[in-house]
Structure formats: C-alpha cells, structure tokens
Amino acid sequence: MALTLYNSLTRRQEPFVPIQPGRVGVYTCGPTVYNMAHIGNFRAYMFEDLLKRTLRFCGYSVTHVMNLTDVDDKTIRDSRAAGISLGDFTARYKKAFFEDVDTLRLLPADEYPAATDHIGDMIALIGALMAKGIAYQADDGSVYFSIARWPAYGQLVKVDPARMRAGERVSLDEYAKESVADFALWKAWSEEDGEVGWDSPWGRGRPGWHIECSAMSSRYLGPHFDIHCGGVDNMFPHHEDEIAQSEAANGCRFVNVWLHCAHLIVDGEKMSKSAGNFHTxxxxxxxxxxxxxxxxxxxxxxxxxxxxxxxxxxxxxxxxxxxxxxxxxxxxxxxxxxxxxxxxxxxxxxxxxxxxxxxxxxxxxxxxxxxxxxxxxxxxxxxxxxxxxxxxxxxxxxxxxxxxxxxxGVMEADAGEGIPAEVEALAGARQAARKARDFARADALRDQLSAMGWTVEDTPKGPRLRRS
RNA sequence: GGCGCCGUAGCCAAGUGGUAAGGCAGAGGACUGCAAAUCCUUUAUCCCCGGUUCGAAUCCGGGCGGCGCCUCCA
Missing domain, CATH: 1.10.730 (Isoleucyl-tRNA Synthetase; Domain 1)
Known part of the structure; x- marks a missing residue:
C-alpha cells in the first residue's frame, strides 16, 4: 500500500506521487494576524500537522511553508483603531500564534513568510501578468486579474462566472473592474489605508490577498510543487485565484494536490461570537x-x-x-x-x-x-x-x-516524573501500614496523597505513584 | 438560485453491497484488604418512505433534518 490522498482538484482519492522522489513541498494557508486564532483555525493547522507527520512517517522529507497574512483590510482597520503601526499590531498576534502552535504541539513550518516581507515578489508577479496582458489597471488605479483573458479559470470549483451574483457582496467601489469575477492583484491606496502602502509601477498601494500565496509559495517551493492545503472556505475564491495567477504568470502547472479540511462547529452549531460558542x-x-x-x-x-x-x-x-x-x-x-x-x-x-x-x-x-x-x-x-x-x-x-x-503527538511529555520527597515518604508510610494490616491508617495516608494531587496504584511489584 | 458536505449506540466516530471498528460514559464479573490501574462480558431495528439486489448502513429515487461556500472567512 502507498499513501493516497483526496485531491480537491480531481475530486477523488488518488495515489500520492511526489514531483521529486522522497521529497514533498507543502504550502498551507496560515493565519491573518489581526486577532487570536480560534479553535476552528487550529482545526485546519492540526490537519496539516497530521499530514506532515504522516508524510514523514511514510518516509518523505517534507518542506513546509506557512504564510502569515500581515496586511489586509482587517489588519489595517484594527491597527488603526488601536492607534499603533501595522507592524507593531501584527507582531502581537504573530507572537501569540507561535505560542499557540507550541501549546498544540504543531510541528513548526520550515518557513513562515510574512506578506509584508515579500511585496517585491508580488510586484514582480503582477508585472509578469501585466506583461502578458492578463492583468489590467482599472480607472480606480487598482490592478485586476482578467478572468476573460484566462480561459483555464475555474479548475477547483466548478463556478460559472455568468451565474455569479453580481453586486451581492461586492463593494460598490469595485465596479471599476471589467467583470465582477475579476479579482484584485494590487489595490490602489485609499484614505482608510493610512500609513500603509508600497510604491509600485501602478502607484502606491498594497497587494491583493491572493497574490501573496502565489508569490511566497513559488519563492520557497518553486512554481510547481506538491501539496497545498487550507480550509474548504478557501477553495473559492482564494485558491482558485491562486491557481489562475500562478499558472498564468509562470506558464506551468501550479500545485499537484489540493487538500481542504471541513470546518469545526460547536455543539452542532456554527461557531460565532454572537452565538456565544466562539472559542480560542x-x-x-x-x-x-x-x-x-x-x-x-x-x-x-x-x-x-x-x-x-x-x-x-x-x-x-x-x-x-x-x-x-x-x-x-x-x-x-x-x-x-x-x-x-x-x-x-x-x-x-x-x-x-x-x-x-x-x-x-x-x-x-x-x-x-x-x-x-x-x-x-x-x-x-x-x-x-x-x-x-x-x-x-x-x-x-x-x-x-x-x-x-x-x-x-499526544502522549504525555516525558517530564522527569520527579516525586517530591514528602510524597515519597507518605507513600512509604502507607506501605508500612499496609504491611502491618493497619488499613485505616493506610487509607488515610492515601487520602492525604490524593489531596496533594497524587494517586497511588498498588501493583504486584509494589506501589506506583502518579500525578492525578 | 448555483455548487458541495453530512445524518450510524447516551456522547464522539469508522465502515460505503454480504447481517455493524475504536474512544468516552453505563452495567455485570475477575484482580485488590478496599481502591486505582488492567483484563473479561455486555449496551445499535445504521433519520424516514419507496426502489434495485439472493443480500443495503452501504447503490438509486423521494422526503425530513443539520452544516458549508458562492469576492478577501480555516
């Protein structure tokens, strides 16, 4: 038997064949660092951890890249609300994220590229798309990817662009786009962006969301790599757009296997702050x-x-x-x-x-x-x-x-099992009482140990102490 | 409206054509001075109604119920 995985791209389970024998490149969509990650986020990271550990168990050498989205609408909005710089604001949540990763025993990724450290890579990628005539700059100054000029669009989710409900959740200022299905590669600077912005051939602005994953995955794993993971909600539009951008710009296949995990719900209901069942x-x-x-x-x-x-x-x-x-x-x-x-x-x-x-x-x-x-x-x-x-x-x-x-990765951490001398002494006294068949005293001592957080188990080879 | 997932014991959850894994909880028993730990035994008309089949939790049709995505949410 060999490893098989359910590939969202083909919608079937298929044998896993790495591009290079014995080596696997994995890219996983990481957190947007604007608040504490919740347990639903960690469900996704946990699945990715299981994947990674399983790949290793099966003998593969794994290179894992997880991005940190540290510039987007929410990080900008909330850092301004907090009255601190974007960098200071996201640094807090990056730190918290790594603490949580540690607590949950998630194996660290090999790279955690942050979007703000790779603006140059993104500009280069957008430049390539502009050069190929697949991207265009609209009247609002933003640069968009034209779906009409990339017929291969829609590999992952069978979406019919004609059926997409224009206007429902599309903000009014995006009507500058040629088509509702087009998505932003570079967003022109606006008032709400405050201090946040980078210069580009298309003017001051900031990257669209999807472009960071395309730019950073190819930077660390090459333009064509093995596995890309995320939550189901990312299939569309995020991953669909990543595929379009990457394949259009690089002229080669992007990812072989796409894996998506289902969501976590709480007590049978969707987790939400308003329902009071939201947990970090x-x-x-x-x-x-x-x-x-x-x-x-x-x-x-x-x-x-x-x-x-x-x-x-x-x-x-x-x-x-x-x-x-x-x-x-x-x-x-x-x-x-x-x-x-x-x-x-x-x-x-x-x-x-x-x-x-x-x-x-x-x-x-x-x-x-x-x-x-x-x-x-x-x-x-x-x-x-x-x-x-x-x-x-x-x-x-x-x-x-x-x-x-x-x-x-769930077994008790080794912990030298240091048993305090006092506990040891009580256990010894109890054992002596038992030998003397003074069970009332033995039981009292056991209760005392229990109150101190220790459980005694009598085995044929003598008593065993453990923390309870 | 479009695309998709799910409904198995008190709870969680595998199995996807040949009469139901595992975990937790419960019951009985063994072991123990009593416990703890451990072991043994035990707990399911697989949401409903039709259909296909020698045979269905498993395939098909129709219900009922829950959940997700459809432009920046793992």
Missing part, C-alpha cells in the same frame, strides 16, 4: 484543559468531516489519553523486568503498526488508525497482565507505541 485556544486552556487534550479532539475526526467540538469531547479526550499514558508507564516499568520472550510482543507490534499505517495511508483515515492504537493498548495490557511481556519485548512494544505517537 486560550479559552479552552482556561477551562482547565491542556494543549494535548485539545490536540486529540481536533485530531480525532477525519479532516474532511465536519468536526463537532464540545467540552464533553475534551473530557473524553482526557480519559482516552490517560489510558495511553498508563499503558506507556507500564511498558516503561516492564522494560526492567526479566526477558519474557519477544515473540508475542513483536508479532503484535508489527501487526498494530501495519494497521496504523494502512489507515493513515488511506487519506489520513484517523479513526481506524486510532482503533489500531487502542486495540494494541488492550492486547499489550493483556500480555503485561499475563506476564508474557518483559525486558526486550516490552521495549519493542514501547518503541512501536512511540512510533505511532510520532504521528499523533
């Missing part, structure tokens, strides 16, 4: 959940499936993760036990890893992948109960579990 990562953390718990929630639904977020789901995730943690803890301990033979462990491990791999290779089918993990946990626990796994066998099982986690 920080909101979730304030409710007492940790990054990996939200990570699990965002990861556990297939990316093309609408994800229904709820705090119940966070609770479920916590319990599921504790099960994984407990299993790993047992395995760690068991590596120190006597060798119980590696046959059963090895066979079961290979089988589990294969099932896990097969599921992911099937368009990142996470549910069966997780099922493979939990089946493995159950069988592994059974072998541990039976005492048929120890020493090298346990190490083998542990190795496979950690290999799985290289994709999931």
């Amino acid at each position: 990562l920080r909101d979730v953390l304030e409710r007492g959940y940790c990054g990996r718990e939200l990570r699990y929630v965002l990861l556990a639904t297939h990316y093309r499936q609408q994800l229904n977020f709820s705090f119940q789901a966070c609770d479920d995730a916590r319990a599921a993760l504790q099960r994984l943690d407990a299993f790993r803890r047992r395995l760690r301990e068991a590596t120190a036990f006597a060798d119980a033979g590696t046959g059963a462990a090895k066979e079961r491990s290979e089988q589990a890893l294969e099932a896990f791999r097969a599921a992911l290779e099937d368009d990142l089918n996470i549910s069966p992948a997780l099922a493979a993990v939990f089946d493995f946990v159950r069988d592994g626990n059974r072998l541990l109960d039976e005492g048929t796994v120890g020493g090298p066998g346990a190490a083998e099982v542990l190795r496979v579990l950690e290999r799985m986690d290289s994709v999931l």
Whole structure:
C-alpha cells in the first residue's frame, strides 16, 4: 500500500506521487494576524500537522511553508483603531500564534513568510501578468486579474462566472473592474489605508490577498510543487485565484494536490461570537484543559468531516489519553523486568503498526488508525497482565507505541516524573501500614496523597505513584 | 438560485453491497484488604418512505433534518 490522498482538484482519492522522489513541498494557508486564532483555525493547522507527520512517517522529507497574512483590510482597520503601526499590531498576534502552535504541539513550518516581507515578489508577479496582458489597471488605479483573458479559470470549483451574483457582496467601489469575477492583484491606496502602502509601477498601494500565496509559495517551493492545503472556505475564491495567477504568470502547472479540511462547529452549531460558542485556544486552556487534550479532539475526526467540538469531547479526550499514558508507564516499568520472550510482543507490534499505517495511508483515515492504537493498548495490557511481556519485548512494544505517537503527538511529555520527597515518604508510610494490616491508617495516608494531587496504584511489584 | 458536505449506540466516530471498528460514559464479573490501574462480558431495528439486489448502513429515487461556500472567512 502507498499513501493516497483526496485531491480537491480531481475530486477523488488518488495515489500520492511526489514531483521529486522522497521529497514533498507543502504550502498551507496560515493565519491573518489581526486577532487570536480560534479553535476552528487550529482545526485546519492540526490537519496539516497530521499530514506532515504522516508524510514523514511514510518516509518523505517534507518542506513546509506557512504564510502569515500581515496586511489586509482587517489588519489595517484594527491597527488603526488601536492607534499603533501595522507592524507593531501584527507582531502581537504573530507572537501569540507561535505560542499557540507550541501549546498544540504543531510541528513548526520550515518557513513562515510574512506578506509584508515579500511585496517585491508580488510586484514582480503582477508585472509578469501585466506583461502578458492578463492583468489590467482599472480607472480606480487598482490592478485586476482578467478572468476573460484566462480561459483555464475555474479548475477547483466548478463556478460559472455568468451565474455569479453580481453586486451581492461586492463593494460598490469595485465596479471599476471589467467583470465582477475579476479579482484584485494590487489595490490602489485609499484614505482608510493610512500609513500603509508600497510604491509600485501602478502607484502606491498594497497587494491583493491572493497574490501573496502565489508569490511566497513559488519563492520557497518553486512554481510547481506538491501539496497545498487550507480550509474548504478557501477553495473559492482564494485558491482558485491562486491557481489562475500562478499558472498564468509562470506558464506551468501550479500545485499537484489540493487538500481542504471541513470546518469545526460547536455543539452542532456554527461557531460565532454572537452565538456565544466562539472559542480560542486560550479559552479552552482556561477551562482547565491542556494543549494535548485539545490536540486529540481536533485530531480525532477525519479532516474532511465536519468536526463537532464540545467540552464533553475534551473530557473524553482526557480519559482516552490517560489510558495511553498508563499503558506507556507500564511498558516503561516492564522494560526492567526479566526477558519474557519477544515473540508475542513483536508479532503484535508489527501487526498494530501495519494497521496504523494502512489507515493513515488511506487519506489520513484517523479513526481506524486510532482503533489500531487502542486495540494494541488492550492486547499489550493483556500480555503485561499475563506476564508474557518483559525486558526486550516490552521495549519493542514501547518503541512501536512511540512510533505511532510520532504521528499523533499526544502522549504525555516525558517530564522527569520527579516525586517530591514528602510524597515519597507518605507513600512509604502507607506501605508500612499496609504491611502491618493497619488499613485505616493506610487509607488515610492515601487520602492525604490524593489531596496533594497524587494517586497511588498498588501493583504486584509494589506501589506506583502518579500525578492525578 | 448555483455548487458541495453530512445524518450510524447516551456522547464522539469508522465502515460505503454480504447481517455493524475504536474512544468516552453505563452495567455485570475477575484482580485488590478496599481502591486505582488492567483484563473479561455486555449496551445499535445504521433519520424516514419507496426502489434495485439472493443480500443495503452501504447503490438509486423521494422526503425530513443539520452544516458549508458562492469576492478577501480555516
């Protein structure tokens, strides 16, 4: 079996074939840095993280580029409202974004190009389109891409330009365009832009939204690369326009595989500020959940499936993760036990890893992948109960579990498990009380430990302490 | 109006022609001094109505319900 992915361009699942053997270039649409990213945004970044980790798991070397949109209507509007420069304003949210990326254990991209650092690349791209006569400058001073002069337009979304509802959501000042479907490449400076603007062959202004992704993706990945991702809402017009601009300017195919993830909804409803169900990562953390718990929630639904977020789901995730943690803890301990033979462990491990791999290779089918993990946990626990796994066998099982986690990224961070001397002493006293069959005292000590946040588990090999 | 997605146990969620994975929660049991952890057993007329088929959650038609995109929203 090999990796297959659902390509939005062909609307079918197809084998993934990289342009260069063994190497994959991935571009993902990143945040517009004008506020805190919400959990819906992170759903998309989580899916991209899963893709990236799966590609690596399958042996590919991945180059990942994620843009930061730091100049657009909203960043300009809100920075002015805040009375600070665009750069100072977006810097705040860039910082917050990277903190969140870290909390959610998203693997960092290789490049995070910001739009404002690549204005030159965009001007060059627009220049190429002007030279080819595909773009034009309208009476309002802005430069537009002419769909009429690019018949290949509309590969991703089957839109009929004639059917587009002119005027409905098109601001009046855009009537300068030759056709409603034309989109801005360069927006002429206007009063609301304040200090923000760059000089160009078409006068002072700023780039349109779509052009940044075309310019920055080809800058870092070349004009033709493997995979481009984003949320479904970006298919049209953003990605459609990117394809048109890039292919028209560069004269070659832009992207081989387009992947889009479905949206996240909350308790069955669209997430919105007015509905009061709008959550940022920080909101979730304030409710007492940790990054990996939200990570699990965002990861556990297939990316093309609408994800229904709820705090119940966070609770479920916590319990599921504790099960994984407990299993790993047992395995760690068991590596120190006597060798119980590696046959059963090895066979079961290979089988589990294969099932896990097969599921992911099937368009990142996470549910069966997780099922493979939990089946493995159950069988592994059974072998541990039976005492048929120890020493090298346990190490083998542990190795496979950690290999799985290289994709999931949800297991307990190692943390040296430092047990305070005081806790250790109480546990020792409790054990002594148990030996003396003074159970009332033993239970009192256990309650005391519990109040301090520690759980005692009595195993055949002695008590085990863990944070609860 | 155009394009598209979805409806499977109390909750989340796979499966897309041969009588239903997995997680959480619940029930019973084993283990334990009691617990915890773990294991075993157990919990589904697959939204409705027709149709195709030897056989449908799975394909087709029609309903009902939820969600998304249609110019800068992941």
